[in-house]
Amino acid sequence: MTARRVLGYGGAVLLAGWVLVPIWFVVVGAFSTADAVYSYPLAAWPDWSLESMRFFVTSAGVPQALLSSVIVAVLTGVVTLLLAAPAGYALARFVFPGADAYRLAVLSTRAFPVVVLSIPLAVFFLQWGIYDTVWGVALMHTALALPFVVLMVSAVFAGVPVDLEEAAQVFGCSRFGAFRRAVVPNAAPGLAAAATFAVLLSYNEVFAASILTLQQPTLPVFVLTGLTQAPLPFRYAGALFLLAPAFLFILLIRRRLLGVGGGPTLR
Amino acid sequence: MSDIRLTGITKRYTRHAAPAVDDVSVTVRDGEFFVLLGPSGCGKTTLLRTIAGLEQADAGTVHLGDRDVTGLPPRRRDIAMVFQGYAVFPHLTVAENIGFGLAMRKAPKQEIAEAVEYAAGLVRLDDVLDRYPSALSGGQRQRVAVARAVAVRPSVLLMDEPLSNLDALLRLSFRSDLKALAKELNTTIVYVTHDQVEALSLGDRVAVMRAGEIVQCGTPMEVYDRPATRFVGGFLGTPPMNLLPVRRAQDGWTAAGEPFAVPEEHADRVGDELWAGIRAENIEPSTTEVPGALPARVRLVEPLGSQLLVSVTVGDESVKLLTPTDFPAGDDSRLWLRVPPERVRWFDPASERALDGTDRAGTDRAGAAVSSG
Numbered sequence: 001m002t003a004r005r006v007l008g009y010g011g012a013v014l015l016a017g018w019v020l021v022p023i024w025f026v027v028v029g030a031f032s033t034a035d036a037v038y039s040y041p042l043a044a045w046p047d048w049s050l051e052s053m054r055f056f057v058t059s060a061g062v063p064q065a066l067l068s069s070v071i072v073a074v075l076t077g078v079v080t081l082l083l084a085a086p087a088g089y090a091l092a093r094f095v096f097p098g099a100d101a102y103r104l105a106v107l108s109t110r111a112f113p114v115v116v117l118s119i120p121l122a123v124f125f126l127q128w129g130i131y132d133t134v135w136g137v138a139l140m141h142t143a144l145a146l147p148f149v150v151l152m153v154s155a156v157f158a159g160v161p162v163d164l165e166e167a168a169q170v171f172g173c174s175r176f177g178a179f180r181r182a183v184v185p186n187a188a189p190g191l192a193a194a195a196t197f198a199v200l201l202s203y204n205e206v207f208a209a210s211i212l213t214l215q216q217p218t219l220p221v222f223v224l225t226g227l228t229q230a231p232l233p234f235r236y237a238g239a240l241f242l243l244a245p246a247f248l249f250i251l252l253i254r255r256r257l258l259g260v261g262g263g264p265t266l267r
Numbered sequence: 268m269s270d271i272r273l274t275g276i277t278k279r280y281t282r283h284a285a286p287a288v289d290d291v292s293v294t295v296r297d298g299e300f301f302v303l304l305g306p307s308g309c310g311k312t313t314l315l316r317t318i319a320g321l322e323q324a325d326a327g328t329v330h331l332g333d334r335d336v337t338g339l340p341p342r343r344r345d346i347a348m349v350f351q352g353y354a355v356f357p358h359l360t361v362a363e364n365i366g367f368g369l370a371m372r373k374a375p376k377q378e379i380a381e382a383v384e385y386a387a388g389l390v391r392l393d394d395v396l397d398r399y400p401s402a403l404s405g406g407q408r409q410r411v412a413v414a415r416a417v418a419v420r421p422s423v424l425l426m427d428e429p430l431s432n433l434d435a436l437l438r439l440s441f442r443s444d445l446k447a448l449a450k451e452l453n454t455t456i457v458y459v460t461h462d463q464v465e466a467l468s469l470g471d472r473v474a475v476m477r478a479g480e481i482v483q484c485g486t487p488m489e490v491y492d493r494p495a496t497r498f499v500g501g502f503l504g505t506p507p508m509n510l511l512p513v514r515r516a517q518d519g520w521t522a523a524g525e526p527f528a529v530p531e532e533h534a535d536r537v538g539d540e541l542w543a544g545i546r547a548e549n550i551e552p553s554t555t556e557v558p559g560a561l562p563a564r565v566r567l568v569e570p571l572g573s574q575l576l577v578s579v580t581v582g583d584e585s586v587k588l589l590t591p592t593d594f595p596a597g598d599d600s601r602l603w604l605r606v607p608p609e610r611v612r613w614f615d616p617a618s619e620r621a622l623d624g625t626d627r628a629g630t631d632r633a634g635a636a637v638s639s640g
Contacts, residue, residue: 163352
């Protein structure tokens with residue numbers, strides 16, 4: 001091995017450790033007894049006790065917060081996909097004046113910090129009667145996820161050859177029928193990946209959710225607000241709950257996400 | 268089966284640019300294998316897509332048989348199409364792909380199964396019916412595309428460069444298969460290609476297109492032997508037709524300074540220059556001096572296997588000819604070229620049009636190519 005490669009691998013190991021070691025200790029803490037959590041130094045290996053986890057999920061407020069989070073995340077995923085699909089399809093299929101400007105404009109919506117928008121948002125949501133509801137949070141999360149998902153979905157559609165749609169039309173489909181029968185089946189994995197991205201973004205989003213909720217906090221908001229008073233096992237278990245879905249989903253859709261970045265994957 | 272009548276088809280993609288298809292009128296006869304031939308960008312694919320209904324013409328009408336299908340979507344036209352990129356559905360098996368058209372028409376299962384079996388048999392796909400396209404070779408995928416088109420028994424079958432994605436060997440065998448298939452089906456076929464060999468070998472008639480217009484339309488031998496314009500002569504044939512400028516001199520006509528016979532009906536023209544179009548294989552070379560032959564000097568000899576391609580200069584003009592492989596043409600040697608007068612195609616340098624029967628120089632453009640069928 002050359003020095004370059006040693007350096008490269010060494011750097012990779014360092015980076016991985018930098019990310020993974022704290023996460024590992026979260027896992028250790030979440031699956032240890034309370035006694036083990038409070039002992040010093042913390043064991044490097046969990047004793048696979050479910051005590052901390054049981055304590056976390058039965059704590060007052062956690063089940064409701066978890067339920068809110070899941071509902072908000074699913075709503076966000078569904079609504080984002082429903083809105084992003086037509087927009088992404090248009091970007092992928094049609095040449096129209098200002099298409100590039102539109103792409104940029106879609107992304108530039110993310111240039112406004114949520115902090116700046118928080119007060120007006122809260123006011124509007126109060127006026128509309130959706131303040132402190134799962135709908136309100138889901139709406140906000142949809143707005144946050146939409147720009148990225150539109151671009152992801154457009155890459156997915158661009159990867160399905162136009163030929164397929166035209167063939168479907170020639171062989172008996174209407175335009176929409178061709179979309180449904182020729183495009184959707186071939187775009188489905190990519191669309192699922194894009195929706196998953198929105199779900200995860202929503203599940204882990206804390207700032208907007210904390211501004212827009214009071215009695216109906218999502219899980220990250222609930223964990224965050226109680227963080228300073230909560231006992232250690234609660235924090236470890238809570239952290240694991242917030243981390244786990246992202247880890248699992250990324251593991252499952254990793255190849256799809258990479259495919260989306262790399263352009264057309266079909267044919 | 269039905270004939271196809273296109274009347275005044277014009278299609279523009281951008282408002283101010285030249286139209287992709289410019290006022291084309293042509294009739295494809297019932298059961299005919301009709302080839303649209305031309306360089307890329309000549310509008311041949313646009314014209315095909317207009318027949319399919321995948322493009323709507325800005326002007327003009329499309330009739331299939333007695334039906335005016337001008338405004339109809341593709342699915343209402345009773346057509347089928349084979350795409351250049353195959354366009355086989357990756358998420359369906361070969362059998363489902365072939366049966367797709369009939370399934371969309373809600374045909375009974377039994378009928379679909381029979382049609383799939385028949386179409387798959389025609390293109391020899393019987394043993395891969397349960398596979399997915401990803402497990403097939405390019406040639407097999409193209410066969411699936413053809414079978415899918417045949418299975419719906421369309422009155423018109425459209426093919427958009429179906430062989431261009433195949434490698435050379437496969438292309439040759441598939442070409443023969445297509446010709447046999449066309450005979451078997453006896454349906455009206457419109458076939459787009461930029462490959463002149465494909466066009467000549469497959470077509471009952473060939474329409475040569477350029478810049479959105481049909482320049483000439485006729486049987487393969489007509490367009491090859493009697494090109495209507497200089498462009499057609501140059502586009503068809505390998506090598507392209509030779510063009511030798513023939514100029515009026517004091518005592519008759521000369522080519523590269525040598526006397527050259529011009530038929531009387533052309534000799535009376537006002538102009539002082541004509542072009543003699545001569546196919547490479549029609550030139551008779553000799554290594555000894557022949558009276559009335561053009562003296563030439565050999566520049567390059569390229570063996571093509573079955574023939575020699577010999578590049579020579581006649582005066583300042585370069586000419587290509589084909590000879591048998593045993594012809595003794597060495598580099599820089601002298602040759603005498605005899606050109607049989609009846610094999611010369613005469614062109615007017617100003618209009619670049621041929622100067623005889625099939626030509627109606629000056630009267631119209633695409634009109635000259637319109638068949639009466």
